[in-house]
Amino acid sequence: MIRIAAAFFVTSCLATGPVAAQDRADAVAAAALEAAPVWDGHNDVPIQLRARFDNRINDFDFSDTLDTATDVRAAMHSDLVRLRRGKVGAQWWSVYVSASLPEPEAVQATIEQIDVTKRLIEANSDAMALALTADDVEAAMAEGKIASLMGMEGGHSIGNSLAVLRQMYAMGARYMTLTHGRTLDWADSATDAPRHGGLNDFGMDVVREMNRIGMLVDLSHVSEEAMHDALDVAGAAVIFSHSGARAVTGHLRNVPDSVLARLPQNGGIVMVVALPWFITEDLRQHAANKAAEEARLKALYPGLPGTVAAELARWEANNRQPASTISDMADHIDHVRDVAGIDHIGIGGDYDGMPTGPVGMEDVTGYPALFAELARRGYSQADLEKIASRNMMRVMREAEAYAASRSGVAPIEYAVGAPRAAEN
Template identity: 65%
Template sequence: MQLFAPSLTVLAASLLLASPLAAQDAVVDPAVATANAALEAAPVFDGHNDVPNQLRSRRANQINDFDFEDTTNSGEGHPEGRALHTDLARLAEGKVGAQFWSVYVPSNPDEAEAVQQVIEQIDVTKRLIARYPAGLRYATTADEVETAMAEGKVASLLGMEGGHSIGSSLAVLRQLYALGARYMTLTHNSNTPWADAATDTPAHGGLSDFGEDVVREMNRLGMLVDLSHVSEATMLDTLDVARAPVIFSHSGARAINGHPRNVPDTVLRRLPYNGGIVMVVALPAFLNEERRQWSARRDAEQARQRALFQGQPETVTAAMAAWDEANPEPVTTVVHMADHIDHIREVAGVESIGIGGDFDGMPSGPVGFEDVRGYPELFTELARRGYSQAELEMIASRNALRVMREAEAYAASVRDAAPFETLIAMPADD
């Protein structure tokens, strides 16, 4: 008896009949493949994560029994029962290879207290990193970041959010650098005594003379100057003074969403000459202009209800619940985040883009990017828009590493320069 092997056509047909989804499963979305290849070659270097502040607000920095392997059930201790956005398992799923942990403390007119608090935040962050040597690796230089990434660990750096943390002292700035801080956001939501914030009434017209020397001393040290949170005038003044690349650790493009926390085109057009980057934020209020307008209308309605029904909070609450039902919050997705990236590429070039999620510093990221697992979804959206693998690698981490190296190179070139010894000009006694 003669046996005949089935033809390839018959074999393929039989496989499809046996498993209708087999052919679909075998087809890989080219955008997904491009994004995955980019993140494998260049894991995400994220500019801003607020886990340290959550450790302070939820746990008073007591972390000896804190489980950072899995924080999905960490809602206890939060007034709204909100779990953390970040843990080791989800960082791995999100392809995060390096993270600037924000050692943020609230704006405080008592600068001495702010200095103490930021040292406490540096301490708790270093202790957290040390507790998880299999997943995290403390880093202070670009070389150390790349080494940690190569070992499959999350390179963990410290970034100060808010210049009030130096107590208007260059000596304190130098000591915080010595403790490991590798960037400082010049302001937070409020002005410092030497720099204007984006969300406060201008007091200095940008940087004061002392503020300019803060930038110069940061450049001399090799500490990145972070311009998220500062006013447009402060951004422009800093670009006039800076001799090393700046960063925006978590901001968007103001042309896409008009929030003052975002970067205007006047600044974006100058950024390539400085070599700096905008690390695009995931905060929906900064991404979706429709949502920003909705929020303004909601605030106005709440103010109206409170004016109409003074001393009647239950009535105001009921009225706002009805308003919310009639006016649902616009949905924000990674599409909005990609729109900001598109605009920055158009104005400043792909070399000027990074990623700074702001996770654990906001209620939630966009739909599909609610926590740190969502980076591959964003990079897939960018690949669908035609970004090449090389461009995605630049956005993911290569641009951030370049900025670090250039800041380190400038500091090395002026290592023999004396430290600045400027004292802030204090107001005259009445």
């Protein structure tokens, strides 16, 4: 009898141990993603189409891109099969073009990226649906298709023109990241020298006009001062389409607590990024140390690139690159929740715009593992549904409602070329 009782006790302990707890977390995550599939804030497939295929995609098979690896490029992170495995139900596709382009060329290139994205969606219309409104997203998800939206990454894509901004919206762009890596005539980038202390007057009018027409204001990539300036004038909720929490990883691309604390009043969300150097402080520090060592070696051995390369390889062998993990990404989600609240979190992977995601989330199939980690940390199914897509749906509906309330307001007008002339 004693043996039977002891065996029952051991069995009970096993049933409530780590394996059972992980099984419960997996079940909670699976239920959440079934009810509310991931609405991802940023994916760079369109620039991959440009860089790899010159936008010639008539024969491109998006169902499986694992065969896209070359001698110089890893395989793409995204395809229809893997998006399904990752439980992605809606995707913001970035129509990014390089901020180094002269702005008239950037405008043309952005239009080309809108075109190739629409063609990709149309060519895969059995699995994807162009979405221009929150209702479109809801309808596509109900049909089992991946709702496909377009976001511009960087205000260089409008060439200092609110008229171009409005026409980009007419072509289907539904968010714009105010800057990319370069400070513009009207907005400071987080990773370039500031010129305006945030946004200048024209930059604030860009935000106002985006709100008026219903285009979401994306504050990833902008300086902290520009974030605050945008929040000062925004009438609708903002997004950070792919950013982390700066208090967790100090990269300037991440969102500081001073801004997170303002999100409840604004209603906006931080769509937490998977890019390892943004979410893992040890990795960020390692990259900085490597850059410093390379600069030191070049100063020591000018004109001897072979020696520099050999010595740098020796340094790398003795200073192994730290790993970035799913837990690191979850730490950022925890911090955004702690400062801003559960209603202000989303997911913005940045796949196909980075070398790899964290270990276990190397490509778009990794989202269920992330949500299981969050469930293990105590997030409820309702919490996970908000993070997956319900918060993003709320933000888009609020932006649409605000634009509808401004339907009688005239467009903001400038004389042609005036913003640039005023800046110079």
